[in-house]
Amino acid sequence: MTAMIGCRTPATFIRISGSENGWMFKNLLSQAIWIPTAVEGGVKMCLSSPDGDQGYPGEMQVSVTYTLQEKTLAVEYEARCSKTTPVNLTNHSYFNLGGQAADNVYDHEVSISAHSYLPVDDTSIPTGFIS
Structure with missing residues (x-):
């Protein structure tokens, strides 16, 4: 099983989503990966x-934070990397x-x-234009 999705061309491979060792395939039963914290109106999950x-x-x-704001489900992402x-x-x-x-x-x-929005080509890769 793999989570790698992308488009192959003669010269490139564009990775759209992780690898077979990606975060979604970690053994959730043996290790805590996403750490939940209650926030006002929702939950914040950290990895x-x-x-x-x-x-x-x-x-x-x-981190990804899910909150309910009146009738709206808000999803907020944040990522910080050392490199x-x-x-x-x-x-x-x-x-x-x-x-x-x-x-x-x-x-x-x-x-x-x-x-x-970003239009995509016939392989679902953004074309580089903003419409």
């Missing part, structure tokens, strides 16, 4: 990733707003209030 983890330089301190290294955190949560009895989510509608 310390050692220098060289997944082949990336620097010790990285990562220059690429980082691009994201969230892959899926919600069934119809509850457990709902068979599917096909009638859900999502609205994202954004001033701009």
